[in-house]
Amino acid sequence: MMASERAEIDSAAALWLERMRGPVQDSAVAASFDAWIAEDPRHVESYALMASLWQSEGLAQAACPTRAGNDNAAGLDAADARHGGVWGRRRWFGLAAGLAALAVAVPLGQGLFAPTHTYEASWGATREITLADGSHIQLSGGSRLSVRLTPWSREAELEKGEAFFDVAHEALRGFAVEAEGARVEVLGTAFDIDVLAGGRREVRVYRGLVQVAGESGAWRLPAGTGLILDGAHVRSLEGIGGDRPGWLDGWFDAQDTRLDRLIERLNRTSRIPVELDDPQLGELRVTGRFEMHRPQEIVETLAAIHGLSWSRDEGRYRIGRQ
Amino acid sequence: MVQSRLIGYLRARGARADLAEDIAQETVLRLIAISRTKEIGSVFALGFRIADNLLVDQHRAESRYADAGQGGDDHEGQWQNAAPSLERVLDSRRAIEVFQRCLNRMPALRREVLVRRRLRNESCRAIGEDLALSSKAVEKHITRGLVDLRRAMEKAGIDPAGWNE
Numbered sequence: 001m002m003a004s005e006r007a008e009i010d011s012a013a014a015l016w017l018e019r020m021r022g023p024v025q026d027s028a029v030a031a032s033f034d035a036w037i038a039e040d041p042r043h044v045e046s047y048a049l050m051a052s053l054w055q056s057e058g059l060a061q062a063a064c065p066t067r068a069g070n071d072n073a074a075g076l077d078a079a080d081a082r083h084g085g086v087w088g089r090r091r092w093f094g095l096a097a098g099l100a101a102l103a104v105a106v107p108l109g110q111g112l113f114a115p116t117h118t119y120e121a122s123w124g125a126t127r128e129i130t131l132a133d134g135s136h137i138q139l140s141g142g143s144r145l146s147v148r149l150t151p152w153s154r155e156a157e158l159e160k161g162e163a164f165f166d167v168a169h170e171a172l173r174g175f176a177v178e179a180e181g182a183r184v185e186v187l188g189t190a191f192d193i194d195v196l197a198g199g200r201r202e203v204r205v206y207r208g209l210v211q212v213a214g215e216s217g218a219w220r221l222p223a224g225t226g227l228i229l230d231g232a233h234v235r236s237l238e239g240i241g242g243d244r245p246g247w248l249d250g251w252f253d254a255q256d257t258r259l260d261r262l263i264e265r266l267n268r269t270s271r272i273p274v275e276l277d278d279p280q281l282g283e284l285r286v287t288g289r290f291e292m293h294r295p296q297e298i299v300e301t302l303a304a305i306h307g308l309s310w311s312r313d314e315g316r317y318r319i320g321r322q
Numbered sequence: 323m324v325q326s327r328l329i330g331y332l333r334a335r336g337a338r339a340d341l342a343e344d345i346a347q348e349t350v351l352r353l354i355a356i357s358r359t360k361e362i363g364s365v366f367a368l369g370f371r372i373a374d375n376l377l378v379d380q381h382r383a384e385s386r387y388a389d390a391g392q393g394g395d396d397h398e399g400q401w402q403n404a405a406p407s408l409e410r411v412l413d414s415r416r417a418i419e420v421f422q423r424c425l426n427r428m429p430a431l432r433r434e435v436l437v438r439r440r441l442r443n444e445s446c447r448a449i450g451e452d453l454a455l456s457s458k459a460v461e462k463h464i465t466r467g468l469v470d471l472r473r474a475m476e477k478a479g480i481d482p483a484g485w486n487e
Contacts, residue, residue, distance in 0.1 A: 014465040014466075015465045017468070018461055020364070020367050029364075037327055038366075044330040044366075048330070048333075048335045051335070051370075052412060058418045058421055059412070059440060059471070060440060062425060063421075063436065063441050185456075213458060
């Protein structure tokens with residue numbers, strides 16, 4: 001076997017060992033693990049050896065300096081004595097490790113004290129945010145975002161809603177956004193993330209390149225493409241035009257979009273909320289370009305498309321069956 | 323296919339050929355029984371777990387048998403099967419030394435990540451938060467660290483695969 005091929009198998013085995021230990025395993029991850037094992041008998045062998053190595057008491061003892069030290073102190077053998085003893089060496093390495101820890105302690109400390117800022121946009125209003133690094137974020141109504149900038153990292157978490165990121169390019173400090181377990185990493189780019197009810201996440205890239213890591217894998221998305229992550233299902237989006245998402249200009253392009261998703265988006269910007277009488281109506285599909293600042297027009301259109309009735313009472317629009 | 327991969331797994335885990343076949347067969351039967359009542363996410367992940375347990379049970383039973391013959395008491399680490407099991411090879415003093423040397427040569431951050439994961443069973447997320455690393459980066463450190471350890475074992479001539487029988 002080629003050495004590089006072996007190294008590749010061993011790396012994959014180690015990664016699977018780590019992945020399969022975690023409690024969160026969705027069906028796509030499980031399926032690709034099974035496929036990897038089935039693919040080649042060398043895979044299972046490497047995996048088994050990695051598992052033995054990781055679980056061995058030997059590794060636990062080696063990793064635990066005090067325990068291993070006691071064991072060795074109790075029975076220093078001839079080989080150890082020849083090399084000046086495991087003890088002496090370990091103490092030296094311990095000191096080196098201590099110094100190394102000290103060296104990284106200073107910047108880590110700064111990072112620990114970097115505050116997390118949380119931004120919220122109220123329903124019906126888009127909020128513009130400029131971060132200390134010069135990045136611009138447009139936060140859609142009803143959305144919540146937290147941001148933490150440290151000297152070496154820029155991390156954000158989109159807890160709910162939708163946001164458009166125009167990230168200031170920095171060679172060393174990446175920018176990463178977490179959204180319901182998916183991670184979007186960028187260097188300098190413009191992209192949109194939408195966290196919808198039920199854990200569905202949509203990412204659209206308008207400039208540059210981003211990497212998205214979800215439960216079932218990782219993808220690189222160049223400008224003009226996108227990705228929908230919905231549980232174990234992944235779907236790619238093509239032909240995303242323009243330099244920013246339509247919602248910033250008050251437009252929404254529905255393409256075979258569920259009615260409840262359209263309404264969820266509409267309610268982010270509409271001052272008058274829209275409700276469905278029956279949640280089942282949310283499964284109806286809609287296609288078309290909608291101007292989000294005119295909720296009543298949209299309500300009328302939706303009613304016309306699907307033969308529904310609508311009314312306005314108590315400060316809200318209601319859509320129901322005729 | 324499932325059975326042959328299970329045998330491959332058990333052999334690489336240090337089980338004798340006949341034992342590996344018996345356990346693989348028993349594991350397949352149990353997998354079938356489980357699949358009747360619930361959906362199995364990963365057949366191999368579950369299969370390996372069942373096989374691990376059966377292998378440990380078997381070692382225990384053999385050690386009890388051997389100990390009974392010698393009038394010894396029943397505790398682990400006294401297994402009397404003819405071939406050294408993989409775990410015992412990797413638990414030897416020499417293996418501990420090789421592990422230790424390899425850990426000492428790693429970048430401090432990688433060693434820290436490995437020790438926290440192995441000894442304290444901390445989650446990647448918790449480790450990442452403490453060390454200002456992404457979960458992905460933590461995962462990468464663990465993966466590279468494991469491969470380093472594996473290479474160190476090979477270089478030292480402790481190739482677990484060669485110790486099957």
